[in-house]
Amino acid sequence: MNYWLMKSEPNAFSIDDLEKMPNQTEHWDGVRNYQARNMMRDQMKIGDQVFFYHSNCEIPGIVGLMEVVREGYPDHTAFDPQSKYFDPKSDPEKPRWIMVDIKYIRHTNRVISLAELKEQEILENMPLVRKGNRLSIMPVSPAEWSYILSLE
DNA sequence: GCCAACGTTGGC
DNA sequence: GCCAACGTTGGC
Numbered sequence: 001m002n003y004w005l006m007k008s009e010p011n012a013f014s015i016d017d018l019e020k021m022p023n024q025t026e027h028w029d030g031v032r033n034y035q036a037r038n039m040m041r042d043q044m045k046i047g048d049q050v051f052f053y054h055s056n057c058e059i060p061g062i063v064g065l066m067e068v069v070r071e072g073y074p075d076h077t078a079f080d081p082q083s084k085y086f087d088p089k090s091d092p093e094k095p096r097w098i099m100v101d102i103k104y105i106r107h108t109n110r111v112i113s114l115a116e117l118k119e120q121e122i123l124e125n126m127p128l129v130r131k132g133n134r135l136s137i138m139p140v141s142p143a144e145w146s147y148i149l150s151l152e
Numbered sequence: 153g154c155c156a157a158c159g160t161t162g163g164c
Numbered sequence: 165g166c167c168a169a170c171g172t173t174g175g176c
Contacts, residue, residue: 009174033159056174114175132157134173154176161170 002043003140005051005062005128006102015052015064015107024104025069029077030085032097036137041072041098043139050102051140051148053128054111061113062148070101109152122147 006028008014018026031037045068052064074095077085090096118129123144127133140148 007174060175131175132173134158136173156175157173159170159172161168163168164166 002045002048003050003142003145004039004044004048004068005053005138005140006066007053007055007136009056010054011057014054015104018052018064018066018102018104019107021104025101027070027075027099027101029075029099031075031099031136032085032087033134033136036135037098039137039139040100044068044071044100046071049105049145051145055136059111059113061111061115061117062108063111064107065105066102067105068100069103072098072100075099112148112151116151117148120147120151 010016013026018024028040031040048068050066050068051062052066054060054063074092075085075090075097077083078087078090078095078097079092080086085097087096114128117123117126123129126140126144127135127138
């Protein structure tokens with residue numbers, strides 16, 4: 001099983017929003033970065049565990065756990081001119097962008113803030129704590145996963 | 153609101 | 165293929 005971290009701005013889509021969705025499940029659309037797309041397309045498997053990370057907000061950090069319930073398939077928002085994620089270069093016959101479906105598991109007991117994660121020497125190789133990192137989806141090693149959960 | 157980092161675009 | 169300009173991300 002693989003572990004991941006996925007970022008979302010709570011103003012746009014928060015963990016509370018995910019919890020309220022039908023079946024507590026939502027498709028993770030709008031990713032327009034090739035590295036992140038490739039991970040969803042090639043590596044994310046049903047049952048993989050995912051940290052939900054709130055970015056660009058008062059206290060950026062990990063706020064909950066989710067799991068992959070559907071593997072990569074075309075991101076339809078790229079075909080919709082009304083969508084803010086519309087990409088005229090994505091052809092429905094040959095979709096450029098991919099999404100997965102994600103299901104809510106639980107909130108963490110508290111927000112595990114970015115500031116706190118940065119203090120952990122054992123996590124210094126995580127892209128998340130590296131300056132200038134902009135990846136919205138990133139792999140988490142099993143050791144990092146269990147260590148972060150031990151901080152709860 | 154500022155700005156560093158970095159991805160993308162497009163002229164050449 | 166290079167690289168400057170521009171746009172976006174996201175912490176602070």
